[in-house]
Amino acid sequence: MPEGKKAPAAAGPGPEQDTYSAKTHLQHHIQQIGTVAATAQPANSPDSLVPSETMPEIITHEKLMEAIQASGRAYNTEMIEKAFHMADDAHKNVRRRSGEPYICHPLAVARLVLDLGMDSESIAAALLHDVVEDTPTTVEDVKAAFGADVALLVDGVTKLTKIQFSSIEEQQAENLRKMLLAMSQDVRVMIIKLCDRLHNMRTGDAWPEQKRRDKARETMEVYAPIANRLGILNVKEELEDRSLHYLDPIGYEEISRLLSERSGEEFLANVSKLIARRLEESGIEGATMKRRVKSIYGIYRKMFVQNKNFDEIYDVYAVRIILDTLAECYSALGLIHDMYHPLPNRFKDYISTPKPNGYQSLHTTVIGHEGIPFEVQIRTRKMDEQAEYGVAAHWKYKEGLGGHDKLDERLAWVRQLLENQRVSEDSGNLLHDLKSDLLPEEVFAFTPKGDVINLPAGATCIDFAYAIHSAVGNRMIGCKVNNRMVPIDHIVATGEIIEVVLGPADKGPSRDWLKIVRTSEAKSKIRNWFKKMCREENIAQGRDTLSKELRREGILIPDDQLDEFVGSCCRRLRQNSTEDLYAAIGYGGITIANCLPKLKEEYQKLRAAEEAENKPMELPKVDLRRVHATDGVVVEGFDNTPIKFAKCCNPLPGDPIIGFITRGFGVSIHKSNCVNVMSSLKDPANAPRWVKAYWADSVKDSYKAGIEILALDRTDLLKDVLNVLSDMRVPIYTMNARQAENGYGIVNLTIGINNTEHLNRVVARMAKIRDVLKVTRS
Numbered sequence: 001m002p003e004g005k006k007a008p009a010a011a012g013p014g015p016e017q018d019t020y021s022a023k024t025h026l027q028h029h030i031q032q033i034g035t036v037a038a039t040a041q042p043a044n045s046p047d048s049l050v051p052s053e054t055m056p057e058i059i060t061h062e063k064l065m066e067a068i069q070a071s072g073r074a075y076n077t078e079m080i081e082k083a084f085h086m087a088d089d090a091h092k093n094v095r096r097r098s099g100e101p102y103i104c105h106p107l108a109v110a111r112l113v114l115d116l117g118m119d120s121e122s123i124a125a126a127l128l129h130d131v132v133e134d135t136p137t138t139v140e141d142v143k144a145a146f147g148a149d150v151a152l153l154v155d156g157v158t159k160l161t162k163i164q165f166s167s168i169e170e171q172q173a174e175n176l177r178k179m180l181l182a183m184s185q186d187v188r189v190m191i192i193k194l195c196d197r198l199h200n201m202r203t204g205d206a207w208p209e210q211k212r213r214d215k216a217r218e219t220m221e222v223y224a225p226i227a228n229r230l231g232i233l234n235v236k237e238e239l240e241d242r243s244l245h246y247l248d249p250i251g252y253e254e255i256s257r258l259l260s261e262r263s264g265e266e267f268l269a270n271v272s273k274l275i276a277r278r279l280e281e282s283g284i285e286g287a288t289m290k291r292r293v294k295s296i297y298g299i300y301r302k303m304f305v306q307n308k309n310f311d312e313i314y315d316v317y318a319v320r321i322i323l324d325t326l327a328e329c330y331s332a333l334g335l336i337h338d339m340y341h342p343l344p345n346r347f348k349d350y351i352s353t354p355k356p357n358g359y360q361s362l363h364t365t366v367i368g369h370e371g372i373p374f375e376v377q378i379r380t381r382k383m384d385e386q387a388e389y390g391v392a393a394h395w396k397y398k399e400g401l402g403g404h405d406k407l408d409e410r411l412a413w414v415r416q417l418l419e420n421q422r423v424s425e426d427s428g429n430l431l432h433d434l435k436s437d438l439l440p441e442e443v444f445a446f447t448p449k450g451d452v453i454n455l456p457a458g459a460t461c462i463d464f465a466y467a468i469h470s471a472v473g474n475r476m477i478g479c480k481v482n483n484r485m486v487p488i489d490h491i492v493a494t495g496e497i498i499e500v501v502l503g504p505a506d507k508g509p510s511r512d513w514l515k516i517v518r519t520s521e522a523k524s525k526i527r528n529w530f531k532k533m534c535r536e537e538n539i540a541q542g543r544d545t546l547s548k549e550l551r552r553e554g555i556l557i558p559d560d561q562l563d564e565f566v567g568s569c570c571r572r573l574r575q576n577s578t579e580d581l582y583a584a585i586g587y588g589g590i591t592i593a594n595c596l597p598k599l600k601e602e603y604q605k606l607r608a609a610e611e612a613e614n615k616p617m618e619l620p621k622v623d624l625r626r627v628h629a630t631d632g633v634v635v636e637g638f639d640n641t642p643i644k645f646a647k648c649c650n651p652l653p654g655d656p657i658i659g660f661i662t663r664g665f666g667v668s669i670h671k672s673n674c675v676n677v678m679s680s681l682k683d684p685a686n687a688p689r690w691v692k693a694y695w696a697d698s699v700k701d702s703y704k705a706g707i708e709i710l711a712l713d714r715t716d717l718l719k720d721v722l723n724v725l726s727d728m729r730v731p732i733y734t735m736n737a738r739q740a741e742n743g744y745g746i747v748n749l750t751i752g753i754n755n756t757e758h759l760n761r762v763v764a765r766m767a768k769i770r771d772v773l774k775v776t777r778s
Contacts, residue, residue, distance in 0.1 A: 058100060059107040061088075067114055068123075076120035079146065080110075083124035086145065090135040097206035105199060106130060112195035116232070116389055121146075122188045125153035129192055133158045149186075156189030157196065190226060194235055197223050201242040216246035231357040231390025240297035251304055255296050258310050264293065264317045267372060272319055275376075278335055279321070284328050288381075290320040314343060314365045314373035321378045326351070329378045333362050336376050340366035343373065351383070353444055356454050359387055443494045453498075459518040461490045465500045466522035473522065474529055477503035489516045508533060514588050523588070530587035538586030539579050546585055548742055549592045551710070554774045555603045565602070572598045635659045635667050636692045642666025645703070649674040650777075652703050654756030659693035660686075669693055704733055705753045706778035707763065712771040713745035720769050721747060730762055748778060 057063070061084055068075050087106050094102040110126040124146055131137040132154055139158075143151035197219060204212050220243040227236035245252045268291040279287050294316045302308045310316075323329055329351065336342075346365035354360045361379040368374055379387065445453050445464060453467050461481070466473035478501035479488050492498065509526045517523055530538060547562060557565045567578040573595055575581040584590040632653065633643050642665065649671040651657045656672040660680070670677050680686040711717055718737055725732060731752035740746050753759045759777065766775045 058104050059111045060104075061107060064107055064111055064114070067111060071114065073117075075123070079120050079124050080127070083127040083146065083150075086137070086142075087127045087131055090131040090137050096203070098203055102130075105203075108199045109192070109195045112198060113192060116191060116195070116235075118188065118191060121149045121153065122192060125150050125157075125188070126192050126195065128154050129157045129196060152186055153189055153192060156186070157193045187230070190230065191232070194223060194227050194230075194232065194239075198235055198239060201239060204242070204246065212246045216243040219243045220247065227390075229357050231359060231386060233359070233387060233390070237295040237297070241295055244297045244300055248300070248304075251300055252296060255299050255303065255310075259293065259296075259299075259316075262310075262316075264372075264374075267368070267370065268317055268319060268374070271368060271374065275319060275321065275336070275339070278339060279332060282331070282335055284323065284332060284335075286324060287332075288322040290322065292318050292320065294318070314346065315375040317372070318375040318377055320384075321376065322381055322384045323378070324381065326380060329362055329380060332378050333364065336364060336366060336378075340368060342366050351379075353452055357390060361387065443492050445492050445494070445496045445498050448497060448499050455492055456518055459492050460516055461486065461488050461492065461498060461500070462513055462517050463519045463522045464492055464498050466517070466525050467519070468500065470525040470528075472500055472502065473525055474509055475502040475505065475507050476500050476509075477507065511588075527588045531583070531589060534587070535583055538583040540582075540586070542582035542584065542586030544742075545592065546582065546595065549596065550599065551742070551744065552773060553596060553600070555599065556710070556774065557603075565606075566599070569595075569598050569602050632696050633657070633659075633669055634694045634696050638667060638691070644668055646670045646674065646676070648676050650703075650705055652705055652753065652756050652759060653695050657693045657695065659691045661689040661691060667691070667693070703753060703755075704750055705759050706748065706750050707759075707766070708776050708778045709747040709749070709766060709772060710740075710774040710776075711745050711747070711769070712773065713739055713743055714771055717745060717769075717771065718747065721749075721766065724765050724769060725749075725751065725762070728762060728765060744773075 064084075065077070065080075068077065068080065084107075088103050091102040091106070096102050096105060106127045106129060109129060110123050113122050113126040128142060128146075128150070132139055132142065139151050139155045142154050200215070201219060204215065207215065219239050224236050224239040224243065227233075227239060241252075272289045272291055276287060276289050279285075294313070299310070299313060299316060302313050303310060321332055323332060343365045346363075348363040351360045351362055360383040361377050363375060363377055365373055365375050443455050443457055443459065445455065447453065447468065453464055455463055455467060461479040462473065462476065465476045465479075476488065479486055479490060480499040480501065481490060481496050483497075483499075509529055511530070513526055514523060517526065543562070546566065547559070550557060550562075563578050566581060570576065570578060570581055573581055573590070575584060575590075581590070581595075585592065585595070635641060635643070644666065645651055646660075646668050651669055651671045657669050658672050658677060659667040659669055660677075662668050677690070681690060709721065718735075722732075732749060733752065734748075734750040736748045738746055751762065753762060763775045763777070766772060
């Protein structure tokens, strides 16, 4: 179900009327840079820095078709019209939370897809992207009407709503995995999803407060980084700004205020005129000048994350110079440095070393004649198209990416991530790995031969080695940075020349590396080595790790029954056998955290089954008068008979009890659910000897009760236990303490208590002692 989701029909304003206030990021762009008119521009306008859908309007069918006609590109309007009518019929009489008809959402998504220059199939799929998820329409229906391509796109953005998951996190991971898999086959799936999320974020004011924050966090952590990796920077920046507006509205408004107070429109306009005149005088003609103000989230990161003042941010304002040739770009750079004083360490050449998303440009920060710092970006027209549309330029400008081979190369990270997940066998790792790999901060290091290795910020020399080749990482024993030996967990910095020192061919990685490396690629290759080379060791380590964690969680399974218990959950954990599960835990392919919820469920089922089996059988009715109590117990049919309490179950006042007529020793009192009672009642010879028993109103002041404490073995554990009992004035009759396996300790006590309520209070206090894992009645 899409994020704006559905509510009964209700009157209300359109979504953009609610969402777009005078202080939004794009309104600031309108006020400050003067390059975006206050009305929508054509999608192919050379000066448009944002898609036209960012203006406050509700898209109708007529407006969408007019925009298609105005685009000047050849579209299959018959297919698009057909898709609209199918979507309109499917969503008929449904409204969004903000009040407008639901069909307005697919129309808005289709318009965003159009503005990115996508093809007819993408626009049709955008119109249909919710019909399979929310209506009786099936993927087969879409395929029959529009063909396999459109069906694949619609299915790719359709969430898994009919499958039961054990947690929200698992459902989120599996939906993301499904979408990434479809994206690896056709990147248009993700472009449609990004447009869907963008429109939902624009209309997010209709969501409840908590949902706004949850969706904003997911957008910030997953979808904005994916938009960045695909190079669709305008979408990425707007997703970030809108997420920030919900996650930190105070910070958002503070930066909006600062931008309003420091409007740079006149300053940027004057700088642009001066630069354009100087370029023309130097023989560089036909330059296109654009101006931009840094995104609110970009400023927020530097102010609140890097702890900078607004005046310490030197790239708030930027002038973009777009030229025809690469030679003109470098010539223009020299002219800029001649006109203005460049700031040291503020020059970046993304033309010779492009970003992973394909972004190319020269960046330099200079001080203007008024003493105001600003950034100058210099690029060719093709580079600007690439920066504007990212992978979508493959459809908008057919020559933009150099064909399908280049597009496949750009999507290699998706396939690598999915391959890593296939090896890890743990859906819980997907979100973590995706967030790690898509971090916006990146570093560039070099091999001794000059090859560039791109890594996320915080990556180590081990990540660097595995980025070269798995064999290099596996054989790594040391590392030189700029010809100086460093630890292998050295954090890589941009510009470093790194040489990996290799050991024997059979050396292999260390398990500790999994805690050091940053990239999912390195983790996957390390796990894969252990998976192939050390199966027996993995099984032993995995079993030991799981056994310790189960005990820590209070799941006490005898060691000889552990394999049988774990085996009952293997299918649910996507493992073929107990050994496979142990091995996966051992080499890190699956985490304990992902196993525990299902193991806990299985343990609770077993306990419930045992309790049901041990439920006391109904006693035969005894029509006898109740007589006087002995030792606080009344036994029907007996008066002042000797009473003793069975040691097998140690009944206490408050426990349901039953009496057994012994031969010559009076009546033995048991708990009704005692194991011995269960077996004896089933014996025809003993069943008649069981009689009803009750606790009298006047019971003894103290009864002996046994408790067992399982804890992590440490100094002063007994001291803490005795202090608790002393504070509660509980007498101690016997005490025994011993060490157990795996660093555990067990304390057995016989104490004096009044009734089960008193015992429960004692147990609760004991459970609060540091390092105590479990307290049970023995």
